[in-house]
Amino acid sequence: MLDIQNLKVVFGTGRLRVEAVKNVSFHVEQGAAYGLVGESGSGKSTVLRAICGLAPITGGRVTVNGEAVTSPRSKAFYRTVQMVFQDPYASLHPRHTVDSTLSEPLAIHGEKDAESRILQALREVGLGPSFRFRYPHQLSGGQRQRIAIARALILRPKVLLLDEPTSALDASVQAEILNLLDDLRRRLGLTYILVSHDLAVVAHLCERLLVMQHGEAVEETTAAALRSGAASNEYTQSLIQASQGFTRAAPQPAQAPAA
Amino acid sequence: MTKPLLDVEDLRVRFHLRTGTVEAVRGVSFQLGRERLGIVGESGSGKSQTGRAILGLTPPPGEVTAKRLAFDGIDLQKASKRTLRDLRGGRISMVMQDPKYSLNPVMTIGEQIIEAYQAHRKASKAEARDRALAMLEAVKMRDPTRVFSLYPHEVSGGMGQRAMIAMMLVTDPDLLIADEPTSALDVTVSMEVLRILDELVTERGMGLIFISHDLKLVSSFCDRVLVMYAGRVVEELEAKNLRDAQHPYTQGLMRCLPTLADDVRPLPTLNRDPAWAL
Amino acid sequence: MAGAPPFPQPSGLQAWLLSAEPNSRWQARLGRGYLGWRSFTKNPLAVLGLAIVILLVLVAAFADFIAPYSPIVGGDLRTERLLPPSETYWLGTDDQARDIFSRIIYGSRITLFVVILVSIIATPVGLLVGTVSGYLGGWVDTVLMRITDIFLAFPRLVLALAFVAALGPGIENAVIAIAITSWPPYARIARAETLMIRNSDFIAAVKLQGASTPRIIMGHVVPLCVSSLIVRVTLDMAGIILTAAGLGFLGLGAQPPMPEWGAMVATGRNYLIDQWWVAAMPGIAIFVVSLGFNLLGDGLRDVLDPKAAK
Incomplete structure (x- = not known):
């Protein structure tokens, strides 16, 4: 479904030149969920943004459904690939009601029967029609993220790019959103690419994942391997350990370089 | 037990807004010795406002009342501005979430x-x-x-x-209030910061109030945990006994996190009982 | 206790307006407007400003009915010149024996005309230049902003003078001159706002839906810039009125016998010592209307400006 070969993303030139992603390759089958894990500055979000055209592709190849992507992306691309952002407080237009947020993609692509599709989209993400004419400030963080998911799904894409979709939410709300994403994938046959710093979240949602550090792929592994603790890489091990919570008599973890 | 370092009884923080009065903290009581106390709750539970109220940093139009709010025998409610200023930063310090802003x-x-x-x-x-x-x-x-x-x-x-x-x-304070000190940091970095914090607190024998949304982190770091919900303490327990938590909210908070250890699907969600907020 | 609701008993209409679950687009919009109105009316000075502006509009609309005399044709030049305020002539008469009150009433039309025309010319130009420049960036930004800088570098009154000198005096040319000098600040504000909005996630989200650049600018960027521009334009109204009056005073704006307030002050200046009301009355009118717009602008800022709003 999605194939990334030697992806390279460079921002700026001269002294300001930053190689955010260096030679990252991975392949995602249709209907699979693939995770990108790493800490800030690892380039995991940049990979996602390069796929959908929010960041430049400096080198390498991105293929969706067997076709190399064009720059700028075609309208057909946006019907296949959609994205959900990290912060539900920033990803909804503050002056638009839920209704206008959801009808915008339909209007852009000239879709018919907006009315019924908006109601259906709301139903899919577990919200009733009473939410249709609310403004974002009348919604909780979890409800906003549901609207953002509804907006991404309303064009019936095949691939959903998820950029830390739950890290701005409370733990109990995170569980609801993760269940929703799990459920939607099964029902609609979606392909996910999930970016997160939280190993447990990635392991919960994805079958396979790529650990990234400083813009490079460190290790590709499976959720099952992660659960059994069979990570070969030292950095992956330190991430696993850190995700278990604070340990008092533990040895020093691998020094995270202070940039 | 000797005289507590911090004695809080029936602490309330109210905000008088145009739309009415909102009570962010509704009668919180606890005592703190030279130990590590964790305050856990989700956003809006009043955990941060509790920490701020102790330091007198409640933003306007907030109003703080308490039956007793004493630090080392000094009544913080009656203390003069000068005494408060000396205490703040001198004997009580606070570490905020994001170093970028503080x-x-x-x-x-x-x-x-x-x-x-x-x-x-x-x-x-x-x-x-x-x-x-x-x-x-x-x-x-x-x-x-x-x-x-x-x-x-x-x-x-x-x-x-x-x-x-x-x-x-x-300044070698006696009490440190840390409000989400590591949630803006990467996991491996935050473990390092916590380790340093832990060493210093133990070495100098100071009291620590650790405010966080992360139950797992707090319970592994602190000696005692207060679980807050809707401005109230719903449960207080020893960190090591977290598994025996009685309150359904605490239990729900623990269960709803995905873990590497086992694969529960769907994740149990929290059914908020309106009675918890009463 | 503070924080008591301002209306003791919510009526059915109020409950409908404040509903957390609006049933239609209109209810949502009206509810939002109503909340804005409620916070606007919290500020008595803003309400006073609004009242003054509404009064100006009403006076201009019904000038024919309100004014007791003709603003152009004077009375008996031998007996009715420069009379002090009295029961017959409320604000006195001028050197042409015309009733000053009637002239001020009719003059409100000219003032309103100037204000409306300048704002509908300058605001869209500034908004468009600013948002396009801010959103597209790069060389478009450089070119547009340097043009803006050039216009910004001209002193307003001097440019207006030059313009009027070239095209000939008259109220229309004065309006064009004022409009040309007043859009650059709006462009700067709109650009600054756009730069903040441009990189936000909700703009990235519409981009990912395949929206075209004009659609993003018009549908998503402009609505967020409009409110701060409205505030700025309202606050600028006083300046616009004063510039128009200044041009009138210099004889370059409205031409006699039009009852333009600035020109009226200019004629009154000859009699300032002995017949003070001839200059003072239109001066007071200019002052009150300018103040009204300023108060209204301040009030609107509290309601519309999301950064200043609490």
């Missing part, structure tokens, strides 16, 4: 630590400078003299937070 961007880290020290202790410039450097070393800065002359934007998040801790602990 460090002054136009002063070097060293200057800020010196200023914090001289505000509360009579000391010469040279003496303060030595203290500051010693403190930077204590928070495991690799090159204290270099960090000393750096501006906050020149250091990473983890280093900034360690500088913040150095600044807050330079």
Whole structure:
């Protein structure tokens, strides 16, 4: 479904030149969920943004459904690939009601029967029609993220790019959103690419994942391997350990370089 | 038990807004000795407002009342502005979530630590400078003299937070309130920061209030945990007994997190019982 | 206790307006407007400003009915010149024996005309230049902003003078001159706002839906810039009125016998010592209307400006 070969993303030139992603390759089958894990500055979000055209592709190849992507992306691309952002407080237009947020993609692509599709989209993400004419400030963080998911799904894409979709939410709300994403994938046959710093979240949602550090792929592994603790890489091990919570008599973890 | 370091009884924080009065903290009571106390809750549970109220940092139009709010025998409600100012930063310190916003961007880290020290202790410039450097070393800065002359934007998040801790602990306070000190940091970095914090707190025998949304983290770091919901403490328990939590909210909070250990699908969600908020 | 609701008993209409679950687009919009109105009316000075502006509009609309005399044709030049305020001539008469009250009433039309025309010319130009420049960036930004800088570098009154000198005096040319000098600040404000909005996630989200650049600018960027521009334009109204009056005073704006307030002050200046009301009355009118717009602008800022709003 999605194939990334030697992806390279460079921002700026001269002294300001930053190689955010260096030679990252991975392949995602249709209907699979693939995770990108790493800490800030690892380039995991940049990979996602390069796929959908929010960041430049400096080198390498991105293929969706067997076709190399064009720059700028075609309208057909946006019907296949959609994205959900990290912060539900920033990803909804503050002056638009839920209704206008959801009808915008339909209007852009000239879709018919907006009315019924908006109601259906709301139903899919577990919200009733009473939410249709609310403004974002009348919604909780979890409800906003549901609207953002509804907006991404309303064009019936095949691939959903998820950029830390739950890290701005409370733990109990995170569980609801993760269940929703799990459920939607099964029902609609979606392909996910999930970016997160939280190993447990990635392991919960994805079958396979790529650990990234400083813009490079460190290790590709499976959720099952992660659960059994069979990570070969030292950095992956330190991430696993850190995700278990604070340990008092533990040895020093691998020094995270202070940039 | 000896006299507690901090004694809070029936603490309430109200905000008088145009739309009516909102009570963010509704009758919180606890006592703190020289131990590590965790306060856990989700957003809006009043955990941060509790920490701020103790320090007298409740933003307007907030109003704080309490039956008793005493630090080491000093009544914080009746204390003069001057006494409060001396206590704050001197004997009680606070570490906030994001070092980006709590460090002054136009002063070097060293200057800020010196200023914090001289505000509360009579000391010469040279003496303060030595203290500051010693403190930077204590928070495991690799090159204290270099960090000393750096501006906050020149250091990473983890280093900034360690500088913040150095600044807050330079006066040797008796109580440290840490409000989500590591949630803006990467996991491996935050473990490092916590380790430093843990060492310093144990070494100096101070009291610590650790405010966080992360139940797992708090229970592994603290001795005792208060679980807050809708402005109230719904459960208080020893951190090691977290597995035996009685309140359904605490149990729900623990279960709803995905773990690497087992694969539960769908994740149990929290059914908020309106009775919890009563 | 503070924080008591301002209306003791919510009526059915109020409950409908404040509903957390609006049933239609209109209810949502009206509810939002109502909340804005409620916070606007919290500020008595803003309400006073609004009242003054509404009064100006009403007076201009019904000038024919309100004014007791003709603003152009004077009375008996031998007996009715420069009379002090009295029961017959409320605000006195001028050197042409015309009733000053009637002239001020009719003059409100000219003032309103200037204000409306300048704002509908300058605001869209500034908004468009600013948002396009801010959103597209790069060389478009450089070119547009340098043009803006050039216009910004001209002193307003001097440019207006030059313009009027070239095209000939008259109220229309004065309006064009004022409009040309007043859009650059709006462009700067709109650009600054756009730069903040441009990199936000909700703009990235519409981009990912395949929206075209004009659609993003018009549908998503402009609505967020409009409110701060409205505030700025309202606050500028006083300046616009004063510039128009200044041009009138210099004889370059409205031409006699039009009852333009600035020109009226200019004629009154000859009699300032002995017949003070001839200059003072239109001066007071200019002052009150300018003040009204300023108060209204301040009030609107509290309601519309999301950064200043609490």
